[in-house]
Amino acid sequence: MKTKFKMASVAILSACLLTSPALAGKGHGHGGHGDGHHAMNLQVGGVGAAKDAARTLRIVMKDNSYFPKFISVQAGETVRFTVINKGEFVHEFNIGTAEMHKAHQGEMMAMMESGALEADKVVHAKMGDMKHDDPNSILLEPGQSGEVIWKFGQSGKIQFACNVPGHYESGMHGRLVIQ
């Protein structure tokens, strides 16, 4: 019986593998094409400079939640986010629109399928050209911490989210309001 279950999950994985190149290509190309690399919008903004960050917000990630789960910033504000993963799984802090998160979920699924991403670690040797180096996000293993410096755009409502397969769906996202 056990073997049968295993076979079933392998079949599901292979089915996903077939669809993943299309998904991965849909979001943004990997390898840094500069501007246009991301489907950024006017609200999301872009990379910030450390010298412009007047405040630091600490974000704690757990399995599978954020604290705080609501962030309010000013339009045009640069914020330094210090992010710590206190969970037992890999988590991501990613700033974007719901559409951007959806596109990134396809990429992270492909990473997991290729072995570059496991539930509790990032296998850098298997990353290849799928490097997780998008400036609007940080991917952290359990116990790791990191920083994202971000300059927000115009007022609006976006999200911060974790796009590790299954995490967004289980509620790992928060509201980010740009006043």
Ligand SMILES: [Cu+2]
């Ligand atoms: Cu997560």
